[in-house]
Amino acid sequence: MSDTPSNSEKKEVIRVLLVDDIPETRENLRKLLAFESDIEVVGAAATGREGIEMARETQPDVILMDINMPDMDGIAATEIINKEIPVSAVVIMSVQEDAAYLRRAMQAGARDFLFKPISGDDLYATIRKAYDLHRATRERFQRAAQAAPEATAKKAERLGKIIVVYSPQGGAGCTTVATNIAFALMREDTRVLLVDADLQFGDVEVFLNLKAQTTIIDLLDTVDDLDEELVESILATHDSGLRVLLAPHHPADADKIKNREDMGKLVEKLAMMYDFVVVDTQTYIDDGLISLFDVADRIVLVANPTLPSIKNARLAFDVMDALEYPPEKVVFVLNRMQSERERGRISAEAIENNLKRKVEGQILLDEKTVISAVNRGVPVIASNRNRSPAKDFIELAAHLRSILSEREEEEELEEPEQVSRKSRGLRLFGG
Ligand SMILES: Nc1ncnc2c1ncn2[C@@H]1O[C@H](COP(=O)(O)OP(=O)(O)OP(=O)(O)O)[C@@H](O)[C@H]1O
Ligand SMILES: [Mg+2]
Structure with missing residues (x-):
């Protein structure tokens, strides 16, 4: 020796x-x-x-x-x-x-x-x-x-990253962005799960032309003793191989959920089984949505380049600040961007200046491509990948992948304390 x-x-x-x-x-x-x-x-x-x-x-x-x-x-x-x-x-x-x-x-x-x-x-x-x-x-x-x-x-258990996609304004493209990010993150070595957490009006099932009897309700009921086998039996699978946890089929079913705050816990557990969990959400902010925000590694905030949408984005940023998230937790994305030729177009720079927030992704408005994808139940990124909007989604997913694999010194900051969460919730809702 x-x-x-x-x-x-x-x-x-x-x-x-x-x-x-x-x-x-x-x-x-x-x-x-x-x-x-x-x-x-x-x-x-x-x-x-x-x-x-x-x-x-x-x-x-x-x-x-x-x-x-x-x-x-x-x-x-x-x-x-x-x-x-x-x-x-x-x-x-x-x-x-x-x-x-x-x-x-x-x-x-x-x-x-x-x-x-x-x-x-x-x-x-x-x-x-x-x-x-x-x-x-x-x-x-x-x-x-x-x-x-x-x-x-x-x-030691959690390996996967949680991306929660949120839009403060109905119809801004939250579901479109969430589904396409999920598709674009899929790779042979990357297991991706898309969760439809829009409990009342979940659209993922229709967007992706899926059929399954089982939904998120089946997992929320047993959130404390989930195992991989049970989870797999509840998920739907898209033709592309993407795994999807569907929202309740009927708005009234959402009322059956006793503890909406369990959604965060559920998604955290799913992130032990998948590399990325992408969550589509509702517009209305409640305890369930905040529990998702809390566990998110990144919140993708989707807005449109219109005055009402920008106003709502500002309010959403205020909410994120009130929840005491570090600024880098929120990834600001503009959907339905008009091409530069369009008159009266509001540019990303103008919005950045107005909100004092960096725009980290821009997706082109393209009715033909987006609507035809939805009608066929396929992702937009299945269309020409070298052209917007498919290219925009792919770039956004690559950006998220890269920031999430960077070393995160702020990790500790992001981990919310259960106790303070309640009080923050109260403060937010006027308590
Ligand atoms: N970049 C785009 N170009 C053209 N159409 C788009 C684009 N993004 C979304 N759309 C269309 O806008 C409509 C609303 O999009 P989507 O359902 O994704 O929004 P949402 O924010 O999830 O709405 P909801 O509030 O109903 O959940 C859909 O018909 C979708 O096809
Ligand atoms: Mg939606």
Whole structure:
């Protein structure tokens, strides 16, 4: 052995997890590490996602993480591990040409890096150094986990992001935006669920030409003991493969829901099973809608470039401020934008200046494309992807994906306290 553990009589064993998509690399690392009696390989994962799962199970001291992997790259995985499995120190492995990525990897929370091809001595030294540097953090979180095992487990479960789409004005295109964002987020490696939470007048069923007996009511009733099998049996599936949780079929059914505040809880649980949960909502603000706003990672606020709609958007921003959300939680999107040739057109810049809010997405008004898509039960993005409005939806989804995969320092801020939520609700409604 080339090194002796410094500050302890009893020998510490460093538990290491390997994450690399190339089987030979995993095997080589395993062989190299087998020589070291103070290092134990507790697992080897072939994808970023698998790496996260194994890290949850094994809580390794050090994770050797490849940068380029097909499903989820090492940087994204590092970010998640850094947040969810803080006991583990991540060491990024890459080739020299990836140097530009290294900065991002370090920002994502990696402790150190190794350039491939990796020599044994480099490997041992880097692992031991990362283990030592991470000691204080590791011990702090290990103590916290012993003190409150449940809280730690809860935090570890949610992986998916929640995007709540809201418009303060009926007919502005909330459902159109929600459905198309959901479609545009779908990828082979990304599981997306669309939830129709417009309890009285949910339109998703018609927009997507779906048929199912089961609806959100079936899950709200059992929100405290949901499992994946039950959820799957309730969802409808669009021809494209998109999974959808439908709204009640009849407005009167909405009255059967006893506790609307459970909607937030339900959506959070669904986000443990899906990478993205996109929620279409009603215009009317009630406790149910606020529970959705609270759990949202982002609220997409949809308005039209018309004076009444802009006025309503201003009111909606006031509500978001009253709910004490950080400004970046709200993503402001203009739908039904007219082309520049149109006379009397209100531009996005004019609206930005008026509201002092940044417009993060613009979708072109195009009756023919949008209505024909709805009539056929297909997404707008199935039309020419290189042209607006399909292109606009795709860009908006890409923007959301990118801001949601960035490291979120403000995460803690966004997590609402249950107690204060009630009082905020009261304040909002004139209490
Ligand atoms: N960019 C667009 N171009 C043309 N038509 C659009 C566009 N966006 C939405 N529409 C049309 O406007 C109508 C209202 O859209 P949508 O149902 O999505 O709005 P909503 O805000 O969900 O309405 P509701 O208040 O009824 O829930 C629909 O007929 C839809 O096809
Ligand atoms: Mg709608």
